[in-house]
Amino acid sequence: MPGPHHILCVDDEPMIREILREALEQEGHRVTEAENGKVALDKVHSGSFDLIVTDVKMPVMDGFTLMKNLGDLTEQIPVVVITSFGDIDVAVDAIRLGAYDYIVKPFNISQVTISVKRALERRQLLLENIQYKKSLEHKVVEKTIDLIRKNKKLEQQAKLLEGLLRDLRESYEASLDAMVSAIESRDCETKHHCRRVQVYAVMLAQRLDVSPEQLVDISYGSLLHDVGKIGVPDSILLKPGKLTDAEWQVMRRHTIIGHQMLSKIKFLRGASDIVLHHHERWDGGGYPHGIAGEEIPLGARIFSIIDTYDAMTSKRPYKEALPIATARAEIERCAGTQFDPRIVKEFLRIVDEDLIEARAHVESETAMSEPPAAPTEPVRTF
Ligand SMILES: [Fe+2]
Ligand SMILES: [Fe+2]
Structure with a gap:
């Protein structure tokens, strides 16, 4: 004492x-x-x-x-x-x-x-x-002040990161837009096909309870599904008549070329699998790998239904657009052979109004952001 x-x-x-x-x-x-x-x-x-x-x-x-x-x-x-x-x-x-x-x-x-x-x-x-209580209170106050300071610093850093991410996202979107324009200007069946299948595929995927990450992959994969056609020579891509077997071999490579292009980009790696497998069939008769059933990535199984639906319901230089009911019947007929029957069932539950509204939405969005379109060449669906 x-x-x-x-x-x-x-x-x-x-x-x-x-x-x-x-x-x-x-x-x-x-x-x-x-x-x-x-x-x-x-x-x-x-x-x-x-x-x-x-x-x-x-x-x-x-x-x-x-x-x-x-x-x-x-x-x-x-x-x-x-x-x-x-x-x-x-x-x-x-x-x-x-x-x-x-x-x-x-x-x-x-x-x-x-x-x-x-x-x-x-x-x-x-x-x-x-004394002990006082020093404890003092420590608590000091720690609290310290935490508040750290929080403020974190908030500032978060804001900075948010800004950077926004810039990055915008520049990604701009690059993707450029890629899509490049595909559509050369081929891609009809105008706005890539953007329409993106919206339809996301609509269908959401009904199948896919994860948020898968949804992003499906969205980008659908938008860029035919990006590999950039690597197919015009002489084959735009050939008016029938393709020879050798030309078909080259044409089918657009899946592999697209996959190679996108898999190098980190945020498009998941999408690149959809690009690679978007022409596979449920019964194994598709390409490039001929894989079957659930071996085919879910995103690619969703996409192939959507791609066919949009091709049928869109006007081509050599054919009129088919009615939605006809497209539905054809897709239903191909369930279990070309398409995953479970996904076909879900697709058929989408009401006509939603499909029509999605198409109109894409058309009005793209119409505002595009220069006048060049005359469309007659092309096939590969
Ligand atoms: Fe394709
Ligand atoms: Fe397509």
Whole structure:
């Protein structure tokens, strides 16, 4: 226990004060005297004390009034009360008022020094506890401020990242737009086919509860399904008559070329699988790998239905657009041979109005962003 402690001895009898002083100084404490509660109170307010030893009955201000005036201070400055013999009610009241201990007169001086020692020890514990709580509160405040600062910094970084991502997304979209325009300007069956199949495929995929990542792959895969035709020479791509077997071999390579182009781009890797397999058939009779059933990626199985639907319901230079009902019947007929029957079932649940609205939406969107179209060459669906 750190010392020496400063003790205030309050008694109207100088003799008692003297005895207390001597005993407490011998214990190594510093002692200040006061002859009544009023003087003691003044001294407490102008100095710093570790403990008060006080008589109860005194002129001017008694010990109880002194304690009442001290109020909460008795928590930090413990009070030891000295009462007259037999006055046990007084002692009980003193404890009730916050006194640490009481000693009955006439007292043995060792009773006082022992009580003072204990009161000081208890005070020390109390002070350490208060100190600990304060440092804890301080730490909590510091940590909170630190967290707020870090949060603000994170918010700023998040905003910056959001901006960068937006730029990146916009530049991706611009690159994809350029790719689609490149395909459509050379071939891609009819105008807006790529964008229409993208919207239809997403519509169908959403009904099949695919993951958000798969949905993005299906969207890009559908949009770019024939990107590989960029690698097919015009002499084959735009040939008016029938293709020879050798030319067919070249034409079929557009799936592989497209896959090679897109699989190198990280965010199009998933889409590249749809591009590779968009001409596979459920019964294994498709290309380029001739895989069957669920071996064919889900996105490609969804897409092949959509690609056929759009080809049938779109006007070509050499044919009129077929009615939606005819296209539905043809797709239903091919369930289990060309198409995954489960996906066909779901496709057939899409109402005509939704398909018509999707087509109109694409047409109005693309019409606003495109230069006047060049005359369309007659082409086949590969
Ligand atoms: Fe194709
Ligand atoms: Fe197509």
